[in-house]
Amino acid sequence: MRSLILRQLTRKFSDLSGPEPQQVNQLSFEALENLREAVLEFGRLENFRDWLARHG
Numbered sequence: 001m002r003s004l005i006l007r008q009l010t011r012k013f014s015d016l017s018g019p020e021p022q023q024v025n026q027l028s029f030e031a032l033e034n035l036r037e038a039v040l041e042f043g044r045l046e047n048f049r050d051w052l053a054r055h056g
Helices: 002-013 020-025 029-041 045-055
Strands: none
Touching (some): 002 020, 029 045
16 A cells, blocks of 8 residues: 555655655555545645645
C-alpha cells in the first residue's frame, strides 16, 4: 500500500524529492489507510505536507 500511495502522490505532484517519501514510509497502517483516501482531496503539494504534519 505504501508504494501505491507514493506512486499516486508522485503522479499527482511530480516532485517528491524532500522528506515526504520517508515520512510516508514511517506511517502506521491506520494512517496509511487515511492517507489513501486523503490523496484524492489534495489539490496542492502543501495540502499533503499539512496532512503529514498533522498525522505523521
